[in-house]
Amino acid sequence: MKIKNFYDIVVVGSGPAGGMTAMTASRKGASVLILERDREVGIPVRCAEGISLTSLIKFFEPDKKWISKYIEGAKLYAPNGEAVLMPSSAIGKGVILKREIFDAHICNIAVENGAEIITNADVFDLIKKNGKICGVKFRHFNKEKIVRTNLVIGADGPESRIGRLAGLKTFSQISDIEPSAQYVLTNLKIEHKFSHFYFGKKIAPGGYAWIFPKGENIANVGIGVRADKCNGKNAKEFLDEFVSRNLPNAKMISFITGCVPTGMTLKKITADNIMLVGDAARQVNPVSGGGLSNVLLAGKIAGNVAADAVKMNDFSNKFLKKYHKIWMKEKGNQQKLLHKLKEIFFDFSDEKLNDLTTHLNQIPSEKLTQFQLLKTAIREKPSLVKELIRYYL
Amino acid sequence: MTYKIISEKCDLCACCVALCESDAVRIGKNSAYILQDECISCKKCFVVCPISAIKEIIDETPIRYFGTKDNEN
Numbered sequence: 001m002k003i004k005n006f007y008d009i010v011v012v013g014s015g016p017a018g019g020m021t022a023m024t025a026s027r028k029g030a031s032v033l034i035l036e037r038d039r040e041v042g043i044p045v046r047c048a049e050g051i052s053l054t055s056l057i058k059f060f061e062p063d064k065k066w067i068s069k070y071i072e073g074a075k076l077y078a079p080n081g082e083a084v085l086m087p088s089s090a091i092g093k094g095v096i097l098k099r100e101i102f103d104a105h106i107c108n109i110a111v112e113n114g115a116e117i118i119t120n121a122d123v124f125d126l127i128k129k130n131g132k133i134c135g136v137k138f139r140h141f142n143k144e145k146i147v148r149t150n151l152v153i154g155a156d157g158p159e160s161r162i163g164r165l166a167g168l169k170t171f172s173q174i175s176d177i178e179p180s181a182q183y184v185l186t187n188l189k190i191e192h193k194f195s196h197f198y199f200g201k202k203i204a205p206g207g208y209a210w211i212f213p214k215g216e217n218i219a220n221v222g223i224g225v226r227a228d229k230c231n232g233k234n235a236k237e238f239l240d241e242f243v244s245r246n247l248p249n250a251k252m253i254s255f256i257t258g259c260v261p262t263g264m265t266l267k268k269i270t271a272d273n274i275m276l277v278g279d280a281a282r283q284v285n286p287v288s289g290g291g292l293s294n295v296l297l298a299g300k301i302a303g304n305v306a307a308d309a310v311k312m313n314d315f316s317n318k319f320l321k322k323y324h325k326i327w328m329k330e331k332g333n334q335q336k337l338l339h340k341l342k343e344i345f346f347d348f349s350d351e352k353l354n355d356l357t358t359h360l361n362q363i364p365s366e367k368l369t370q371f372q373l374l375k376t377a378i379r380e381k382p383s384l385v386k387e388l389i390r391y392y393l
Numbered sequence: 394m395t396y397k398i399i400s401e402k403c404d405l406c407a408c409c410v411a412l413c414e415s416d417a418v419r420i421g422k423n424s425a426y427i428l429q430d431e432c433i434s435c436k437k438c439f440v441v442c443p444i445s446a447i448k449e450i451i452d453e454t455p456i457r458y459f460g461t462k463d464n465e466n
Contacts, residue, residue: 235443
C-alpha cells in the first residue's frame, strides 16, 4: 500500500486519543497519517471499557454497534462486603463499550475526512534535521520506512516511546502506575444493571476490583493495584483470589494485563514539532483510573491545535503549548486535585471504608450524589477540606 | 542484581516501560526486553509487573581472594 512522503501530521497510535486527534485534525483539513503498531485498530483491548454516558455524548452519538451495555448505576463495596448503590438518577448512566469497534469507528471517521492509517507499523525513531524533528522511521513487515512531517503526535500509550525519543521526561513514579489484570468472564450470576467496584487493602491494595457487565452473564472482571503496596503479590494473583471468592462458577473467555497511569499530566507534553496525548501524556483520572472521557477531550484539543499549527505553519513549542494550557484549564487542574484525593482515599483503613459505607447507606439512594460521597469522606478525613480549598482558590 | 524479562510470559502491558527512569526497558515485537547496559537495577520493573514476568538474577560470579597463605613467599 503506497503512502505519501510527507504528511502535515503523523499520529503514532490509533487508540481513542490518537484516533480523536487524527479525526479532529483531518476534519479541519490537515493531511494526517496514523501509524499503528498492532495489526488491527482497537486490538488488543487493554481497558475496562466503561465511560459515563454524559461524557460519551459530548463526542459521539451512541451507536449499538459499539455499545455492549448501558449501566444504571454503580455499586461500591466496602471491605466487609457492605455495598452502597449510587443510582443513575444520582450519578448518571454509564456505558460499557466494545472498544475494538469503537476505536475503529473513530479512525474510520478520520479516514472519511482524508486521514490514512497503516497498521503493522512500529515506529522506532524520529528523524531530526539540525536538531528539529521532521519525520519518523518505522518498520512495516520487517522493512524500514520513513515518512516526513512537521508534527509528530505521540499517542502510543503509557510506553510513551515517542516522548522519550523527543527528549521529554515521560516515566512515572511507582505510586502513579496501577498494574492491572482483567478477565472477560461468562457464566456469571451478577446484577448486570450496575457496575461494581470493590475496595479494601486485602482485595486491591491502593486500587480496586471491578465487574463491568457486558451482557446478562458476561463481564469485564479486573483489578488495579499499587504494586508497592502489594507485599510481593502481583495484580493477577489478587484478581484470581477475587474471582474465586466472588465468582466461583465463572468461565474465562480471555485474559489481559494493562498499565493505568494514575499520576498527573506530565510537566511537558509539547516540544517543537511534537505533542503527546492520552496515556502517553498521563491524562487519566487518578482516582478511577478511567481514561476514556479524558483522552477523548485531550484528543479533540490536540487535534484542533495541531490543525491550527498546520494553517499557521508554526510548529514551535510556543504555539503548540496552547494545547497544554487548554487541557490544564479543562481537566488538568482538576486532575491535580483528584491525584491528591487518590492519595488520601486509598490510604483509608478498611475500618474507615466500612464506616464510610455504613454512613452512606443511611442516605436515601436517590439523594446519593458524588457531593454526598465527598461530604462523607470529609467527615472521615477533615484535611480533605484543605485540598479542596487549595483547588478552588 | 540484574533483571530479565521472561518473554514467554510477557503480555506487553508496558508497566515496566512506563516506570523505567533510565529508558532501559523497551517493547519488542513479542515481548518487552531490558537493555542491561542502561539498567540501573532499581527493581521497579520487577515489582510492578502484573504477572511477575520479570526475574531477578543474583550475580553469582565467585570472588577471588589473592594473597592467601599458600601464595605467600
